[in-house]
Amino acid sequence: MDALVTTILLGIMQGGLYTLVGLGVTLTFGVTHILNFAHGEFITVGAYAFVLFAGALGAGLALPLALLVAGGVAAILYVVGFRRTIGNHLQGLAFSLGLLLFAEAFFVRTFTATPRSGPRIEGTVSLIGEEQLPVGRLVVIGVTIVVVVVTAFAMRRTWIGLALRACGDDEFAASTVGLPARRVGLYAFVVAGALAAVAGICIALVVPITPATGLSFLLKGFVVAIIGGLGSIEGTFVAAMMLGLLEALGTRYVEAGLTNAYGFVLMIVILLVAPAGLFNRRQVRAG
Amino acid sequence: MSGRRLRHGAGVLVVGAVLLVLAFVVPENRVLLLNAFLAYGALVVGLDLLVGDLRMMPAGHAAFFGAGGYATVLLYQKAGLPLPVAGAIAVLIVAVLAALIGLPAVGRSSGFSFAIITFAFGELLIQLIANVPGFFGGSSGLTIDWGVGSDMPFDFSVYRYFTLWLVAVLVVVMLVVVLVRNSHLGLRMKAVRADENGTRGLGFNPTTYKAVAFVLASTLAGLVGVFWAPMNGFISPDTLGVNQSILLLGMLIIGGVGRITGALVGVALLASLPAMVEMDPVLRTVLVGALLAVVALLQPAGIVGGLATLWDRARRPKAPPPADGPVDATPEPAGVGR
Numbered sequence: 001m002d003a004l005v006t007t008i009l010l011g012i013m014q015g016g017l018y019t020l021v022g023l024g025v026t027l028t029f030g031v032t033h034i035l036n037f038a039h040g041e042f043i044t045v046g047a048y049a050f051v052l053f054a055g056a057l058g059a060g061l062a063l064p065l066a067l068l069v070a071g072g073v074a075a076i077l078y079v080v081g082f083r084r085t086i087g088n089h090l091q092g093l094a095f096s097l098g099l100l101l102f103a104e105a106f107f108v109r110t111f112t113a114t115p116r117s118g119p120r121i122e123g124t125v126s127l128i129g130e131e132q133l134p135v136g137r138l139v140v141i142g143v144t145i146v147v148v149v150v151t152a153f154a155m156r157r158t159w160i161g162l163a164l165r166a167c168g169d170d171e172f173a174a175s176t177v178g179l180p181a182r183r184v185g186l187y188a189f190v191v192a193g194a195l196a197a198v199a200g201i202c203i204a205l206v207v208p209i210t211p212a213t214g215l216s217f218l219l220k221g222f223v224v225a226i227i228g229g230l231g232s233i234e235g236t237f238v239a240a241m242m243l244g245l246l247e248a249l250g251t252r253y254v255e256a257g258l259t260n261a262y263g264f265v266l267m268i269v270i271l272l273v274a275p276a277g278l279f280n281r282r283q284v285r286a287g
Numbered sequence: 288m289s290g291r292r293l294r295h296g297a298g299v300l301v302v303g304a305v306l307l308v309l310a311f312v313v314p315e316n317r318v319l320l321l322n323a324f325l326a327y328g329a330l331v332v333g334l335d336l337l338v339g340d341l342r343m344m345p346a347g348h349a350a351f352f353g354a355g356g357y358a359t360v361l362l363y364q365k366a367g368l369p370l371p372v373a374g375a376i377a378v379l380i381v382a383v384l385a386a387l388i389g390l391p392a393v394g395r396s397s398g399f400s401f402a403i404i405t406f407a408f409g410e411l412l413i414q415l416i417a418n419v420p421g422f423f424g425g426s427s428g429l430t431i432d433w434g435v436g437s438d439m440p441f442d443f444s445v446y447r448y449f450t451l452w453l454v455a456v457l458v459v460v461m462l463v464v465v466l467v468r469n470s471h472l473g474l475r476m477k478a479v480r481a482d483e484n485g486t487r488g489l490g491f492n493p494t495t496y497k498a499v500a501f502v503l504a505s506t507l508a509g510l511v512g513v514f515w516a517p518m519n520g521f522i523s524p525d526t527l528g529v530n531q532s533i534l535l536l537g538m539l540i541i542g543g544v545g546r547i548t549g550a551l552v553g554v555a556l557l558a559s560l561p562a563m564v565e566m567d568p569v570l571r572t573v574l575v576g577a578l579l580a581v582v583a584l585l586q587p588a589g590i591v592g593g594l595a596t597l598w599d600r601a602r603r604p605k606a607p608p609p610a611d612g613p614v615d616a617t618p619e620p621a622g623v624g625r
Contacts, residue, residue, distance in 0.1 A: 035344075035399055037533065081584055089398075093344065094540035094583035097533050102576025109569045219410075219529070222403050230399065261414040264407035268391075271404055275395040 006133065007252040008245065013137045013206070015244025016144030020199035021221030022228065022236040023151060024192030030168030030231040031181065031188040034082055034092040038099035039196060040218025044107055046070040046197025047204045047213060051118035059119045067197045074193025078186050086182060100215070107211035115208035136206040147198050151191075152233050160187050168231050223267045229277025239278060242266065292469035299465055299547070303458035310450040318446045324559045325453035326515045329460040331539045331550040333507035336464060336500050338536070339545035340476045343393070343497060346402040346532050347409030351505040353527025354412065355381045355512025357423065360431050360522055365422070374513040381509025382502060389501035394494045406529055413524045428523025431516060449518035456514055460507050461547055467503070476500060534558075537579050543589025552591050 021043065028036055049069040053062035077099065085092035121139055124132035155161035166174040167184040175181060196214075203213060224243055228235025243263045250262040270278065306325065313321050330352055337343045358377035362368045368376070388408045396404050416423040423429070443451075467473050478486045479493040486493050516522045525531070534557070542553025557579065561571045586593040 029399065035402060081580065084584060085587070088587050089342075089344075090338070090540050090544060091583055091587040094537055095580050097537045097540075098576050098578070098580030098583055100533070100576070101537070102573055102580060105569050105572035105576060109567075109573060219406070223407070226400050226403050255418075257418045258414060261411055264411050264414075267407055268404060271400060272391055272395055275400070277400075 003252070007248050009133060009137055009141070011245035011248030012241065013140050013144075013244070014247060015241040016141055016148070017199050017202060017217065018220050018224045018240035018243055019148050019237050020144060020195045020202075021217050022224035022240050023148070023233065024195045025218075025221045025225040026228070026231055026233070026236050027164060027168075027188045027195075028185075028192045029225070031164060031171075032082060032086050032092075032185040033089065034085060034096065035089070036082070036096045037093070037218070038077070038096040038103065039192065039221065040214035040216075041100060041103040042070050042074055042193045042196035042214070043200040043203070043217055044103065044209070044211060044214035045073050046193075046200030047118075047209045048107065048111060048116075048200075049197070050201045050204050051116055051209065054119045062118075063201065066201055067194050070197030070200070071190045071194045074189045074196075075186060078189040082189065083182055083185065086185065104211055104215065111211065113210060113212075115210045117208040118204040121205050134206075140202040140206055143198065143202055147195070148237060151195065152237075155233055160191075164188055164191070220263060223263050227267050227270050227277055229279040232277070232279035235277060235279025289469075292465065295465040295469065296462065299458060299461040302461070302551075303454060306454045306457065307451070310447065310454055313450075315444065315447075318444065318450060320559060320562055322446060322450055322453055322515075322518060323562065324554060325450065325457050326511050327535070327538065327554045327558045328551050329453070329457040329511045330508055330535055331542075331554055332457070332464055332547055333460050333504045333511075334535055334539055335544060335547070335550050336467065336504040336507075338539055339549075340468065340473065341480050341497060341500055343501070344398075344402045344536065345501070345504075346406035346529060346536070348405075348505070348508055348535050349529075349531035350405075350409030350412050350527045351381050351385060351508040352512040352515070352531075353522070353524070354384055355509030356516030356522045356526065357416065357429070357512075358509075359513045360429050360516050361422075363517070364429075364431065370517060377513050378506060378510050381512075382506040385502045385505030385509075386498075389498050389505065393497040393501055406532070409527060409529065409532060413528060416524050424523075426524055428521055428525075430521050446518065449514060452514045453511075453518070456511055460510070463503070463507065464547060467500075472496070472499070541579055541582050541589055543592035543595075546591050546595075549589050549591035553589070556590070 021039070024039055024042070025036070028034060028039065046066050046069070050062050050066035053065045057065070081095050081099075082092060085095050121134075121136035123135045125135055125138070155165060163174070163179050163184045164187060166177075166179055167181050167188075171181045174184070199217065200209075200214070203209060203217070220243065224236055224239040227239035227243070228237070243266060246262050246266055247259050251259045309321060330348070334345075334348050337345055337348075355377050358380045359370070359373050362373035362376055363370055366373070388405070392401060392404050392408070417426040419425070420427075467476075475486070475491055476496050478489070478491070479496050483493045486496075538553035538557045539550055540553070541557060542551065543549030557575055561575050564571070566574075582590065588596065
């Protein structure tokens with residue numbers, strides 16, 4: 001019973017991280033229609049920035065700085081590169097693949113492939129029964145819940161959220177009321193970069209990070225964005241929680257070596273049943 | 288139509304002849320490099336059937352390459368079949384696998400979700416291999432005990448012997464691509480790319496053509512794996528991972544999609560050229576990635592695509608006068624030649 005609680009908490013934490021990544025994928029794809037394989041590197045950038053700044057300036061200053069760095073990198077990459085590739089799927093894909101190769105090797109060269117830990121949150125508390133729950137995971141769950149709720153609220157109630165949703169729904173109609181898709185794409189990339197940095201910081205809080213951290217989470221982010229139905233925030237959240245819980249429970253009770261397989265089987269089954277994803281209101285195509 | 292088929296076919300045979308000569312004259316320490324070029328070339332040219340002709344982007348193409356390799360090694364080593372028989376059966380296995388994966392994948396997904404669903408199938412294959420170490424060798428891979436030093440034609444080393452086979456594979460792949468592009472199948476694929484619903488209106492089922500192209504391209508990738516695995520003497524799940532698949536896509540897009548020359552130029556630029564420079568492999572990947580990103584930005588149609596545009600412009604009889612040309616040249620009426 002207690003083991004079950006720990007497993008479920010682990011699943012929710014993973015689900016929360018997948019939500020943060022999946023939201024970024026959904027947002028940028030919705031507005032710019034770029035399949036951004038380099039999105040995972042925003043996670044790595046955020047995580048390494050946090051660990052490095054925390055070592056130099058303390059964790060309190062490192063948090064906003066890491067967010068700023070990841071958001072800034074996303075903005076620069078968008079202005080320099082992705083903005084020009086809108087409308088040409090192959091070009092956008094090739095650019096992001098190049099960035100992915102570049103960034104991963106660059107991180108390996110600069111920081112080596114040895115895992116690094118930042119300021120870990122240690123200690124355990126017992127909330128339910130005898131089981132000791134690690135505080136780090138609870139903090140991560142709390143942070144992701146807050147960020148997801150704030151993002152969902154901002155998407156409904158703020159001007160930027162409205163612009164992002166409008167361009168995602170119908171780019172042409174949005175442009176006729178004065179929303180240039182290319183400018184809104186910049187907002188999408190900055191928001192996505194910041195969300196990815198939050199995910200990176202959370203990952204650094206509980207496990208050591210490596211240059212490959214970003215890519216492994218990105219692939220899960222793709223999976224949840226697709227299962228949820230591209231462009232849907234609720235869908236991404238539900239899909240991420242399903243995936244996180246399925247992975248945690250499967251790893252604990254079925255077979256630990258197959259952790260990655262559960263998510264892919266889940267996605268294939270769901271896409272066979274509902275090709276457009278769970279929460280998609282209309283057909284969204286990428287190519 | 289038939290003239291173009293002949294011309295392209297002849298071009299393929301010329302390329303094949305050049306590569307065959309290279310297979311004989313290349314110095315011993317460059318043979319592996321040539322083999323890598325041939326294998327990557329065959330993979331990327333085959334992949335172009337999906338990307339160039341149909342604008343489908345599979346993110347798991349290397350999985351079929353790996354499946355061909357694994358099937359050959361297993362049939363040769365565990366079942367004791369002779370290598371040619373093992374290879375032939377392996378190609379069939381890959382074709383069946385591609386049909387099993389491809390039919391649901393192309394029918395139920397498109398664009399983004401097609402890329403991710405093919406990627407997921409590739410990862411599932413890796414999971415399968417990594418979790419059955421007894422049979423598949425696990426994540427550390429399988430070594431193939433190919434008897435080195437057995438009788439080779441022309442006193443070739445084993446690597447050079449396989450160079451001949453890889454040249455043959457590349458020529459076969461290029462011929463298949465040329466034949467498909469210059470056939471009715473190719474025309475219908477072109478129609479599907481241009482307008483899927485319009486094709487449906489003409490009475491052709493787009494899913495059929497996508498599935499055919501998927502199975503064909505995947506089987507060709509398996510064929511490359513059949514020859515690569517025994518040549519390399521070792522196969523591991525890394526060879527079929529997502530990194531490999533996206534590198535294939537990158538090479539194709541950089542060279543230029545829809546053209547065999549584009550695919551080969553991409554392979555030479557991203558795989559062969561960097562490998563010839565003595566350099567730290569990590570730094571090499573940094574530079575290759577940066578090159579890929581920069582070329583993608585500067586030349587959206589790929590290198591060969593960009594050159595073809597320049598060539599067309601130079602050959603057009605009514606080309607606009609150059610900026611430093613005669614000032615009294617009659618200006619063209621607006622809109623002409625654009």
